[in-house]
Amino acid sequence: MQCAFGTQDRADRFYAEQLRDRLLPRMVEFITRMDMLFVASSDTQGECDASLRAGPPGFIRVLDDRTLAYPEYRGNGVHASLGNISENAHVGLLMVDFVSDLIGLHVNGTARIVEDATFRAEFPEVHGEQVPGRRAERWVVVGVEEAYIHCRKHIPRMERLSQRREWGTDDPARKGGDYFHAKGTAAVAPGSERRSYPPLRRRFPSTTHLSSGSARALRPRPAEPARRVLPG
Known part of the structure; x- marks a missing residue:
């Protein structure tokens, strides 16, 4: 799209000046004061999900300049994000300061799911509960x-x-209840079928439609690290 819209030079400047493969010190400071995290994930078929995680500042833990972690608490049992991550480790994270600096930070990477006890054994420097009665699963x-x-x-x-x-509540009303009045309605609209999605498109078969007539890698990605297989 950069080629099609003529923004290659602008994009290259952005990559050179702003895109890094690690968390810089100011990024780390920014993350430690965030109380919201937007998580984007998809399964192996490209079906996407965007979700929100929240907690007191510091709930997102920076483990080193190439690793961060966030907790998963008891929820509705759907596990949309975790289900996607179990199939496709690539995630996109977005943190936004809406109050003070009006700036955001993107972090893209590969994720793995770690049970709380295993996580605390692997990263003993992470200790204590930030919210009484709210422990990560x-x-x-x-x-x-x-x-x-x-x-x-x-x-x-x-x-x-x-x-x-009400961090620890299971009271439906306090969790939002049936705010959108979905309960009691048909999961699929009568007379229609659930939309079937086409298979993922392959990469461009050629770039002859572009002025340069040749392809180039704008953001070479590093080799994907080995994925840890979780027990069970």
Whole structure:
């Protein structure tokens, strides 16, 4: 698309100036004060999911400049993100400061799922519960491959308010209940069938439609590390 839209030079400048394969010190400081994390994942067929993780500042743990981790707590049991990660380790993370600096940080990498006890044995420096009664069941450990800025131009400014959070509740009403009035409706609209998605498109078979007439790798990716197979 850079070739098609004539933005190659601008993109190359961005890669050279902003794209890094590790977390820089200021990125680490930024992550440690984040209380929200947006997680993008997909399964092996390319079916995508975007989700939100939240917690007190520091709930995202930076283990070193190439590794971070975030906790998974008890939820609705669907495990959409974890299910995708179990098939396709590639994830995209986005953290945004809506309050102070109005800036964002992208982190792309490969993830593995680690049970809490195993995680704490592997990373003993991570200790203590940040929220009483809220203990992680497992962790997602992400090996950083790309880290880069998300510009502030379209980030809205928000104001932080004090709020009591029911972290450990299973009360449906306190968790949102049937806010969208989905309960009791048909999962698939009557008279229609669930949409079937075409198979993933292959990479461009040729670039003869581009002015240069040849392909080039804009962002060579490092070789994928071996994936850890979890027991069970």
